[in-house]
Amino acid sequence: MTFNENDIALILKAVRFSADKHRNQRRKGSEDLPYVNHPIEVAETLWRVGRVRDINVIVAAILHDTIEDTDTTPEEIEAAFGSEVLSLVREVSDDKSLPKQVRKQLQIDHAAEKSPGAKQIKLADKLSNIRDVTHAPPADWSLQRRTEYLDWADKVVAGLRGCNRELENRYDEVMKEARMRMEEESPRQ
Numbered sequence: 001m002t003f004n005e006n007d008i009a010l011i012l013k014a015v016r017f018s019a020d021k022h023r024n025q026r027r028k029g030s031e032d033l034p035y036v037n038h039p040i041e042v043a044e045t046l047w048r049v050g051r052v053r054d055i056n057v058i059v060a061a062i063l064h065d066t067i068e069d070t071d072t073t074p075e076e077i078e079a080a081f082g083s084e085v086l087s088l089v090r091e092v093s094d095d096k097s098l099p100k101q102v103r104k105q106l107q108i109d110h111a112a113e114k115s116p117g118a119k120q121i122k123l124a125d126k127l128s129n130i131r132d133v134t135h136a137p138p139a140d141w142s143l144q145r146r147t148e149y150l151d152w153a154d155k156v157v158a159g160l161r162g163c164n165r166e167l168e169n170r171y172d173e174v175m176k177e178a179r180m181r182m183e184e185e186s187p188r189q
Contacts, residue, residue, distance in 0.1 A: 007055045010081070014062040015040065017080060021070040029136040038128055039064055045124040050167040057117040060088035064121055068093040091118035092125070104152060111159025119163035126153045126160075127171055134178040143185050150178055 003011075018039050025035035043061040046052040059081055066072040067089055078086040091114050094103040107122075114122065130153060133146050141149075154175065161168055 003053075003055065010055060010059055011043075011062070014059045014081065018062050018066060021066045021072050025069065027132065028138045029132050031136045035065075035069075038132075041128045042121065042124045045127055045167070045170075046120055049127075049170045050120055050124065050164045052120055052164070054117060056082070056084045056088060057120060060085045060092070060117065061121045061124060063089050064092050064125065068096060088115070088117050088121065091115060092121050108152070108155045108159065111156050114160070116163050119160045120167060123157060123160045123163065123167045123171060126157055127167070127174055129153065130171075130174050130178050134174075134181055143182060147182050150175065150182070 015036075019036045022035040022039075027033045027035050027038055039062050042064060043058050046058060046061050052058060063072075063077060063081065063085065066077065067074060074086055074090065077089055094107070096103075098106070111119070111122065130150065133141070133149050137146055157168075157171055
């Protein structure tokens with residue numbers, strides 16, 4: 001499948017929208033990267049690794065953190081990108097009014113119920129996060145906290161399995177490398 005001119009225009013519009021909404025945010029981590037790099041990486045992972053060619057999934061990946069982490073309203077996304085994109089973004093967004101531990105448990109509990117597109121976005125998101133936690137973790141994240149993140153991510157991904165073999169295989173590779181690195185950092189007893 002090839003994208004047409006309207007598809008490319010929509011992707012570029014989503015990149016611009018996401019960049020504008022995340023303009024004052026930095027990614028947690030030692031590299032202090034602009035936040036917008038993350039949703040772009042998620043979309044690129046879907047395209048390159050997962051071979052996802054659904055325009056709505058790619059656009060939703062670019063926008064996946066806008067409702068959760070910025071002042072973006074659902075109405076803005078629907079007006080600019082349509083109800084299908086909004087539905088996907090909502091599926092992968094946490095309710096920030098809930099306590100962090102509740103949000104994390106809800107991700108585990110509801111992973112298997114997500115649509116195939118939302119599962120793929122979530123899986124690509126976890127891939128990006130694990131790479132960051134492994135290669136450029138926030139300075140204040142201890143080895144224990146990073147290990148706990150990996151354990152939690154595995155529980156979420158268990159519910160996402162069956163949505164995209166290529167993404168799942170890459171996840172398994174990245175997780176294996178992450179656990180080996182953490183093991184190397186672990187104090188010997």
